[in-house]
Structure formats: C-alpha cells, structure tokens
Amino acid sequence: MLDPVVLAAQASGELQAGLTAIGRGIVYGGAAIGPGIGIGLVVGNAITAMARQPEAAGTVRTTMFLGIAFTEALALFGFVLAFIISG
Amino acid sequence: MTLLGIDFPPISHVTRWPDIFFKDTAFGINKTVLIYFASVLITLVIFFAAARKHQLVPRGVQNIAESSVDFVRESVIMQTIGPEGMGYLPFLTTMFFFIFFINIFEILPFIQFPGNARIAVPLFLALLVWFIFNIVGIAKQGFGAYMKSSLVPPGVPKAILPLMVFIEFISTFIVRPFSLAIRLFANMLAGHLILVTFAILTSAIWGAAVYFKIGAAFPFALLVALTAFEILVSGLQAFIFTILTGVYIGLAMHPEH
Numbered sequence: 001m002l003d004p005v006v007l008a009a010q011a012s013g014e015l016q017a018g019l020t021a022i023g024r025g026i027v028y029g030g031a032a033i034g035p036g037i038g039i040g041l042v043v044g045n046a047i048t049a050m051a052r053q054p055e056a057a058g059t060v061r062t063t064m065f066l067g068i069a070f071t072e073a074l075a076l077f078g079f080v081l082a083f084i085i086s087g
Numbered sequence: 088m089t090l091l092g093i094d095f096p097p098i099s100h101v102t103r104w105p106d107i108f109f110k111d112t113a114f115g116i117n118k119t120v121l122i123y124f125a126s127v128l129i130t131l132v133i134f135f136a137a138a139r140k141h142q143l144v145p146r147g148v149q150n151i152a153e154s155s156v157d158f159v160r161e162s163v164i165m166q167t168i169g170p171e172g173m174g175y176l177p178f179l180t181t182m183f184f185f186i187f188f189i190n191i192f193e194i195l196p197f198i199q200f201p202g203n204a205r206i207a208v209p210l211f212l213a214l215l216v217w218f219i220f221n222i223v224g225i226a227k228q229g230f231g232a233y234m235k236s237s238l239v240p241p242g243v244p245k246a247i248l249p250l251m252v253f254i255e256f257i258s259t260f261i262v263r264p265f266s267l268a269i270r271l272f273a274n275m276l277a278g279h280l281i282l283v284t285f286a287i288l289t290s291a292i293w294g295a296a297v298y299f300k301i302g303a304a305f306p307f308a309l310l311v312a313l314t315a316f317e318i319l320v321s322g323l324q325a326f327i328f329t330i331l332t333g334v335y336i337g338l339a340m341h342p343e344h
Contacts, residue, residue: 062162062330065330066327069327072270076270079277080273
C-alpha cells in the first residue's frame with residue numbers, strides 16, 4: 001500500500017521542518033554578509049586612523065565601537081529573525 | 088532537535104526557567120528575576136559602600152567606583168554630550184553597571200545565564216532611553232525645533248523632502264529604541280547559545296565510546312576561550328548601550344547644523 005498521497009502527507013511535516021531549517025540558515029547567512037563587510041571596513045579604517053594619528057586613538061576607538069554597534073545591529077536583526085521564523 | 092546524533096535542546100529550554108517563588112502567578116520569580124534583583128543590589132552596594140567611608144586616597148571598592156565614574160565621564164559623556172551633559176553622569180554610570188552585572192552572570196559558575204538574554208530588561212531600558220532623549224530634545228529646543236532638527240536633514244532638495252522626512256522619522260523614533268534593545272538582547276542570547284552549544288558538544292563527546300573521549304578536549308578548549316570572550320562582550324555591550332544613550336541625548340541637546 002504505497003499510496004503517494006498518503007506518503008506525501010506523512011512527509012510534509014518533515015519537509016516543512018527541513019525547509020524551515022534551510023530558511024533560517026539563509027536568513028542568518030544573508031543578514032551576516034553586509035555587516036561582515038561593513039565591520040571590516042569600519043575597523044580597518046579605524047586602524048589606519050590610529051596608525052596615522054596615535055594621539056587621537058582614544059576618540060577613534062570610541063567612534064569605532066559606535067560604528068561597529070550600528071553595523072552589527074543589522075546582523076543581529078537577522079539572528080533574531082531566524083529564530084522568529086517557525087515552520 | 089537532533090543534530091548529528093547530539094540532542095540540542097529547543098531554544099526555549101535554555102532561556103526559560105521555572106518559577107521559584109510565587110509559582111504560577113503573574114509575579115512569579117525565576118532565575119532571571121533573581122539575577123535582576125542581584126544586579127540592582129550589587130550596583131547599590133558598590134556605590135553606597137564606596138561613598139560611606141570615602142578617603143582622599145581611594146582603596147578597595149572606592150577605587151572601583153571612582154575609576155568607573157571617571158571612565159563614564161571621560162569616555163562616554165565628554166565624547167558624546169560635552170561638559171553640559173554632566174547631569175547625566177549618575178544615570179549613565181548606574182545603567183552601565185546594571186547592564187554589566189546582568190551580563191556578567193553569563194559566565195558566573197552555577198548561574199551561567201545572562202539576564203539580558205530575555206528581552207524584558209533591554210526593551211524596558213531602551214524605552215526609558217527613548218523617553219529621556221525625546222523629553223530632553225523637546226525641553227532644550229522646543230517641540231517644533233526638535234522635530235525639525237531630527238526629521239529634516241539640512242541641505243536636502245525640496246523634491247525628495249517628504250521621503251527623507253519619512254525615512255528619518257522611521258530611523259529616529261522607531262528603529263533607534265528597537266535596535267538598542269535588540270542589540271543587547273541578541274548579543275547576550277547569541278553568546279549564551281554558543282556557550283550552551285559547546286558545553287553540550289563537550290558532554291556528548293565525553294559520554295561517547297572510550298576512544299572518542301580525547302576528542303572532547305577540542306570543544307572544551309573552545310568553551311574556555313569563548314567564556315573569556317564573553318567577559319569582553321559583557322563589558323562591551325554595557326559600554327555600547329551607555330555610549331549610544333549618550334549619543335542620542337547629545338543629538339537631542341545640540342542639533343546637527
């Protein structure tokens with residue numbers, strides 16, 4: 001008795017769970033690309049600035065953390081959204 | 088959720104705790120609430136103890152209090168608001184310590200849960216900051232001028248002004264508190280989940296067959312390293328929350344030209 005409709009009905013739960021897991025992965029992975037590049041730019045330029053003007057290192061470091069915090073927020077939205085997605 | 092034969096608990100199991108006191112009422116007290124109470128108490132005790140027997144040459148707890156007040160004054164207020172923001176020093180210092188102590192419970196043995204991995208306190212603090220910077224802006228500039236300085240960016244052509252006002256409204260009044268809360272919450276939740284993951288991995292490999300036990304050393308080493316990293320994250324997130332509060336108050340106090 002291998003009725004394809006019955007089999008499909010049984011499998012749909014697993015299929016949905018699997019697709020949800022894949023979707024979560026795509027959401028977080030996609031959300032991490034931009035902020036990854038962005039934080040790299042922020043920190044790289046902050047290091048350049050500190051190397052050129054070591055006496056301004058304190059100010060640059062504070063501003064760098066601010067820039068990181070703003071950039072990182074986007075990745076964290078993706079992180080939270082990945083948990084919110086449910087099958 | 089079973090992954091590669093390792094049982095990973097669903098997310099609600101690592102962040103939700105059963106009530107300890109006042110079971111099944113709206114005022115149930117669980118581990119998270121106890122962490123909040125403990126943080127309030129520690130913050131109070133540090134500053135009261137430091138102020139009670141203050142000496143010219145600081146020692147012990149007075150040293151911690153003085154250097155932290157100095158830190159908030161120099162690297163938060165002077166950088167973001169300026170000298171006229173000194174009135175916010177007590178608020179920002181207590182907020183820094185409150186958040187830091189809630190976070191640091193993440194790596195304290197036998198407790199190991201950052202209270203900020205539940206969104207309640209981050210959300211409440213973000214709303215508090217939202218009210219404060221709006222009230223400060225309205226009080227300092229007047230309602231109309233505050234709205235103009237926060238919604239209308241200078242030097243924008245008239246044609247795209249409505250769009251810019253809409254975008255600025257969303258980003259200033261809606262995204263700001265939301266991202267402030269989510270940043271703290273998601274950072275602590277992510278750190279907690281990573282520690283849980285490596286702890287489970289270590290225990291699962293340790294429980295496997297004899298010749299696999301040596302493999303448990305790798306996740307355990309990573310667990311120790313990540314625990315050290317989470318100390319940094321706890322302090323950094325408290326600092327970032329405090330400095331962003333300073334930035335928002337500073338922007339409300341003196342508008343961009």
